[in-house]
Amino acid sequence: MAKKSNLSPQFSGTTVDIRRSFQSLIALLAAALVVGAVYLTAESGYLVQEDDENVVQRRSTGNESSENTRCDLFSGKWVYDNESYPLYKDYECKFMSDQLACGKFGRKDLDYQHWRWQPHHCDLPRFNATALLERLRNKRLVFVGDSLNRGQWVSMVCLLEKAIPPRLKYMHNNGSSLITFKAKEYNAKIEFYWAPLLVESNSDDPVNHRLPDRIVRAQAIEKHARHWTNADILIFNTYLWWRRPQMKILWGSFNTSDGIYKKVDMSRSYEMALKTWSDWLEIHVNRSKTQLFFMSMSPTHERSEEWGKSEGGNCYAETDMITQEGYRGKGTDPKMMQIVENTINELQKRGLNVQMINITQLSDYRKEAHPSIYRKQWEPLTEEQISNPLGYADCIHWCLPGIPDVWNELLYAYIFNYVTN
Numbered sequence: 443m444a445k446k447s448n449l450s451p452q453f454s455g456t457t458v459d460i461r462r463s464f465q466s467l468i469a470l471l472a473a474a475l476v477v478g479a480v481y482l483t484a485e486s487g488y489l490v491q492e493d494d495e496n497v498v499q500r501r502s503t504g505n506e507s508s509e510n511t512r513c514d515l516f517s518g519k520w521v522y523d524n525e526s527y528p529l530y531k532d533y534e535c536k537f538m539s540d541q542l543a544c545g546k547f548g549r550k551d552l553d554y555q556h557w558r559w560q561p562h563h564c565d566l567p568r569f570n571a572t573a574l575l576e577r578l579r580n581k582r583l584v585f586v587g588d589s590l591n592r593g594q595w596v597s598m599v600c601l602l603e604k605a606i607p608p609r610l611k612y613m614h615n616n617g618s619s620l621i622t623f624k625a626k627e628y629n630a631k632i633e634f635y636w637a638p639l640l641v642e643s644n645s646d647d648p649v650n651h652r653l654p655d656r657i658v659r660a661q662a663i664e665k666h667a668r669h670w671t672n673a674d675i676l677i678f679n680t681y682l683w684w685r686r687p688q689m690k691i692l693w694g695s696f697n698t699s700d701g702i703y704k705k706v707d708m709s710r711s712y713e714m715a716l717k718t719w720s721d722w723l724e725i726h727v728n729r730s731k732t733q734l735f736f737m738s739m740s741p742t743h744e745r746s747e748e749w750g751k752s753e754g755g756n757c758y759a760e761t762d763m764i765t766q767e768g769y770r771g772k773g774t775d776p777k778m779m780q781i782v783e784n785t786i787n788e789l790q791k792r793g794l795n796v797q798m799i800n801i802t803q804l805s806d807y808r809k810e811a812h813p814s815i816y817r818k819q820w821e822p823l824t825e826e827q828i829s830n831p832l833g834y835a836d837c838i839h840w841c842l843p844g845i846p847d848v849w850n851e852l853l854y855a856y857i858f859n860y861v862t863n
């Protein structure tokens with residue numbers, strides 16, 4: 443077992459309490475289930491070389507016409523693999539976040555770390571940290587979004603830092619919205635930029651964003667975008683912060699008194715914000731340089747009745763995943779995913795490609811992989827809370843090592859164009 447004393451203090455960037463904000467969001471979960479999922483399949487347009495492990499290996503099905511079969515990395519199943527997983531140890535990663543280090547905070551059943559994602563018709567390439575660092579030489583990779591994206595960034599840093607000797611890597615966090623991990627030898631930056639709604643909002647402060655009244659400037663993104671536009675690889679997400687029936691939209695800026703405020707339906711607000719985001723990309727991104735990705739909704743597991751248990755529970759004390767193929771809980775909103783897809787399709791018509799990394803289904807199975815009560819509590823718990831762990835269990839974020847590592851393996855496959863559309 444890990445020696446607890448080996449655990450390094452977390453970097454200051456994550457001493458952020460987004461929990462409260464999420465709790466209020468969760469209270470407002472209004473699931474609008476809309477059927478009409480459009481399949482985002484990836485065609486296997488790559489060369490298969492037997493001894494090149496950096497290639498998505500299509501498994502032989504004995505079907506010789508498989509040359510043109512579609513390899514959908516997002517459709518598959520979890521396979522127990524305690525030989526290769528976890529891909530790193532939480533106590534070995536110097537940059538681990540206390541919000542996600544479940545083992546460090548007392549979780550004993552660590553089986554959730556031992557699963558590999560197995561697409562139905564092909565294999566994911568093995569994550570090779572050195573190869574990715576080479577790819578990122580003199581480059582910037584930036585995750586832009588909310589705490590789910592931040593978790594994925596922490597995972598990415600942990601996956602990569604193993605391959606970098608001490609003193610050749612450091613974390614820079616000057617208190618702004620941008621946190622930078624730097625691999626010195628490669629002159630590579632792996633960054634996280636806090637913008638939970640992508641566009642400007644009153645929740646943009648990386649530390650103090652617990653505000654009861656959420657206000658969005660759906661037409662304004664430049665304040666954020668100027669910090670990431672010239673990156674080489676951009677990975678966006680935005681979902682959970684929108685989950686309330688309506689958003690208050692501001693025309694005008696925050697520090698003037700003549701702004702115009704209007705309450706607008708959430709899905710319409712989401713659409714407007716994504717339009718602003720995509721318009722910005724269309725005009726400002728250098729197409730011959732930048733690779734663009736959008737992480738689909740990360741599911742939550744707040745209601746045990748969704749997976750057939752009695753009411754009143756959540757992910758607390760769950761130790762098994764959901765095995766029902768195609769399971770879909772109410773912690774996701776297909777309508778919002780559809781809006782993202784439409785936005786991306788529109789952009790494609792205008793000549794800009796954004797690849798959606800569809801992690802929604804594969805993560806929805808994993809109700810047991812959230813931090814639950816095994817994470818740092820930013821504020822001491824009250825007696826009342828301690829007596830009711832269900833009430834403060836975090837069923838939104840994901841333990842590390844864990845699910846976001848797999849998201850990064852999928853991202854890895856796309857960064858190297860092993861799968862093309």
Ligand SMILES: *[C@@H]1O[C@H](CO)[C@@H](O)[C@H](O)[C@H]1NC(C)=O
Nearest residue numbers: 503505506507508510511512
């Ligand atoms: C082989 O693959 C093709 C293309 O996907 C499919 O149409 C066909 O049914 C497959 N044949 C067998 C025997 O699986």
Ligand SMILES: *[C@@H]1O[C@H](CO)[C@@H](O)[C@H](O)[C@H]1NC(C)=O
Nearest residue numbers: 479480481482516517800803
């Ligand atoms: C995401 O992947 C799942 C599993 O393959 C699929 O059912 C769903 O339709 C996909 N969603 C989108 C928007 O591509």
Ligand SMILES: *[C@@H]1O[C@H](CO)[C@@H](O)[C@H](O)[C@H]1NC(C)=O
Nearest residue numbers: 522523524525526527528556
């Ligand atoms: C993996 O799990 C199997 C079955 O539970 C066990 O026998 C084996 O020792 C485990 N291997 C490792 C490396 O933990």
Ligand SMILES: *[C@@H]1O[C@H](CO)[C@@H](O)[C@H](O)[C@H]1NC(C)=O
Nearest residue numbers: 495496570571572573574576
């Ligand atoms: C990882 O990638 C590096 C650089 O491309 C390569 O030299 C090395 O052999 C790869 N490692 C493995 C285990 O394949």
Ligand SMILES: *[C@@H]1O[C@H](CO)[C@@H](O)[C@H](O)[C@H]1NC(C)=O
Nearest residue numbers: 615616617618619620621669
């Ligand atoms: C932090 O760094 C960013 C980007 O380099 C810079 O724009 C900002 O002014 C810095 N903030 C502080 C407080 O030093």
Ligand SMILES: *[C@@H]1O[C@H](CO)[C@@H](O)[C@H](O)[C@H]1NC(C)=O
Nearest residue numbers: 665694695696697698699700
């Ligand atoms: C509002 O803020 C912006 C940027 O922070 C600043 O340039 C502008 O002068 C401010 N306007 C007022 C009226 O304070």
Ligand SMILES: *[C@@H]1O[C@H](CO)[C@@H](O)[C@H](O)[C@H]1NC(C)=O
Nearest residue numbers: 672674727728729730731732
């Ligand atoms: C776009 O990126 C390419 C490749 O890095 C570079 O050669 C080119 O000068 C850039 N174009 C602009 C307008 O910055």
